[in-house]
Amino acid sequence: MSEQFSHRRSNAISRLRQNTGGELLAEFLGTAVLIVLGCGSVAVAVAGLPGSGRQSVPFGAANWLIIAFGWGLAVVFGVYVAGGVSGAHINPAVTLAFAIRRKFPWMKVLPYWAAQVVGAFAGAAIVYAVYHNAIDFYNATQVPPVPSRSDSLATFSIFATFPAQYFGGVWWGPFVDQVVGTAILLCLIAALIDRRNQAPGSNMAAWLIGFVVVAIGLTYGTNAGYAINPARDFGPRLLTFITGWGSKAFPGDGAWFSNYWWIPIAGPLVGGVVGILIYDFFIGQVLAAREAVGEGPEPGRVPTPRETQEERAAERERASAEGRSPRE
Structure with a gap:
């Protein structure tokens, strides 16, 4: 009897992995890898290096390079982990854009989003488990000491994003930043995976997409932390809300911003669609027209x-x- 039950359970798990369930597992793990490496790089730059005694100067350009390249490599390896199973969206903005312009099934959009957010939360939990000592030490050694995590914007930034002070607290500046950053991401992803165009060979697309993220971080990152991925911000933001950052996480309040939590979600979703529409209008439809008449x-x-x-x-x-x- 137990053998029959075990066999039925094994078959059910096998069927799950063969179908959409397997894709969701891949999106979960790919997004978790993205966050483990991406947020991990921010933890090194913000709290790890100063607290370890390996950095004696304030946070500066070198730390920003750690973050930019850390997130780029995080994307590379997240894509390699999940790409062969789910296509490695690991970003709700990618999933939505592909549903609108690449015939990705609409019935899979919400399950993909859920897997991505849960994966991002799990990845953030791993980063927190490894770096919570460094975070608390960083807060305690500031001058004056930071009394609680809810007062520490610097350590909150390890996990989630916030806008630059020069936006003056208005929402539209960071929103436009997220639209533009994610539009760049999706436009270039569309170019790099389009085999009608000069798509890279030798399975190099993941590396080049990672370098796209590095480029966005180096050119637009200081505006609002370049979330450009709703799951990347929302999953870790949930983690920070649970582990003591309070209103900085939800509703997303700080000294110069308030109710910010929705911007890294809505901005990238809009920007992803804008980006893929731009690529298709200027390049994709041109390639299709040339292909239709047999152009070389x-x-x-x-x-x-x-x-x-x-x-x-x-x-x-x-x-x-x-x-x-x-x-x-």
Whole structure:
């Protein structure tokens, strides 16, 4: 009897992994890896280096480079973990954009979002478990000491984002920043995975997408922490709310901002759709139109042998249909 139950359970788990359930497991783990490495890099830059005695100068440009490259590498390895199973969206903005413009099934959108948020929460919990001593030590050694986590914006930034002071507390500046940053991300992802275009070979797309994130961090990161991913912000934000950062997490209040929690969710969702629409309008539809009439490679690029053979075959077919000799 127990063997039959065990066999049925094994079959049920196998069916789960074969279908959407397997994709959700991949999105969970890929997003968890993203956060473990990404938030981990912020923890090193903010609390780990100063508290360990390995850095004696204030937070500066070198720390920002750690964060920018940490998040870029986090994306690379998150994509490699999940890519073969789920496509490694690991970002609700990617899932929504692909549903709108890449025929991703709408029925999978909410389950993907849930898996991504839970994965982000789990990843943040791991970072917290490893770095909570460094966080508390950092707060205690400030001048004057920070009395509680709820008063520490610096350590909150290890997990979630907030806007720069120069926005003056208004919501539209950070919102536009998130729209633009995520639009750049999705536009370039669309370019890097489009095999009609100059998509990278040798399974290099993950690395180049990671470098896209590095570039966004280096060019737009100081505005609002470049969440550009609702799960990346919301999952860790939930963790900080539970572990003592209070109103900094929800509703997202600080000395110069308030009710901020929704901006790193809504901004990236809008920006992702904008980005993929921009790519499709300027590039994707052009490639489709050229493909429809049998156009060769873009002007100035020497065709590969395979492209040359395909073009010659297409020319022979056209010549035969038109009753003429093929051009040499």
